[in-house]
Amino acid sequence: DTEVTQTPKHLVMGMTNKKSLKCEQHMGHRAMYWYKQKAKKPPELMFVYSYEKLSINESVPSRFSPECPNSSLLNLHLHALQPEDSALYLCASSQDRNSGADTQYFGPGTRLTVL
Amino acid sequence: QKEVEQNSGPLSVPEGAIASLNCTYSDRGSQSFFWYRQYSGKSPELIMFIYSNGDKEDGRFTAQLNKASQYVSLLIRDSQPSDSATYLCAADLYGQNFVFGPGTRLSVLP
Numbered sequence: 167d168t169e170v171t172q173t174p175k176h177l178v179m180g181m182t183n184k185k186s187l188k189c190e191q192h193m194g195h196r197a198m199y200w201y202k203q204k205a206k207k208p209p210e211l212m213f214v215y216s217y218e219k220l221s222i223n224e225s226v227p228s229r230f231s232p233e234c235p236n237s238s239l240l241n242l243h244l245h246a247l248q249p250e251d252s253a254l255y256l257c258a259s260s261q262d263r264n265s266g267a268d269t270q271y272f273g274p275g276t277r278l279t280v281l
Numbered sequence: 282q283k284e285v286e287q288n289s290g291p292l293s294v295p296e297g298a299i300a301s302l303n304c305t306y307s308d309r310g311s312q313s314f315f316w317y318r319q320y321s322g323k324s325p326e327l328i329m330f331i332y333s334n335g336d337k338e339d340g341r342f343t344a345q346l347n348k349a350s351q352y353v354s355l356l357i358r359d360s361q362p363s364d365s366a367t368y369l370c371a372a373d374l375y376g377q378n379f380v381f382g383p384g385t386r387l388s389v390l391p
Contacts (some may be wrong), residue, residue: 199379205311207368207383208369208381208382208383208384209325209381211379254324256324256325267312267313267325267330267332267373268313269315269330270315270327271327271378272317272324272325272327273321273324273327274323274324275324
């Protein structure tokens with residue numbers, strides 16, 4: 167089973183709202199990722215958690231706040247977003263960032279619209 | 282700057298033909314390479330990965346890696362209209378960085 171789940175599928179929020187995106191995997195993977203993808207562009211890496219510790223933060227604005235409560239769950243907390251933050255947010259997981267050929271499996275994504 | 286380059290396309294091939302998708306990468310330290318397929322509005326779906334020089338075949342798909350030339354390709358045999366999608370090449374620098382190319386749009390014409 168290579169399933170990564172994400173909720174919600176769609177989210178519309180105002181610039182003053184606080185919301186969270188959730189991601190879950192039960193494959194025993196120890197690395198989890200958040201990506202942002204705009205239309206007709208490749209996914210852009212935002213954050214990487216390895217063994218529940220933040221290992222990469224790609225200079226993402228502080229209005230995006232990741233959290234990894236345990237090895238199966240990954241959250242992305244959103245606050246005071248801008249309309250340009252509207253995008254598809256993808257979660258992925260992989261077995262171990264310290265192994266070779268560490269394949270990432272993607273969830274279905276959350277389509278976020280900021281009004 | 283670690284980069285992965287692909288022709289953006291669209292690459293159009295007739296149904297039943299071989300589609301050839303190419304990718305180059307700048308970082309010689311990259312060790313593993315991945316091909317993902319992405320349909321419009323959907324998330325990327327893994328097709329294949331390769332980390333040794335040479336060819337790797339899986340059904341209608343063949344990935345080719347040439348580390349000396351820093352070149353990766355994906356061949357799709359007997360292309361079907363359902364193969365029409367954007368194909369993303371990605372390079373992984375061992376535990377450090379995972380970089381996607383811009384993607385190639387493939388259109389398979391019935």
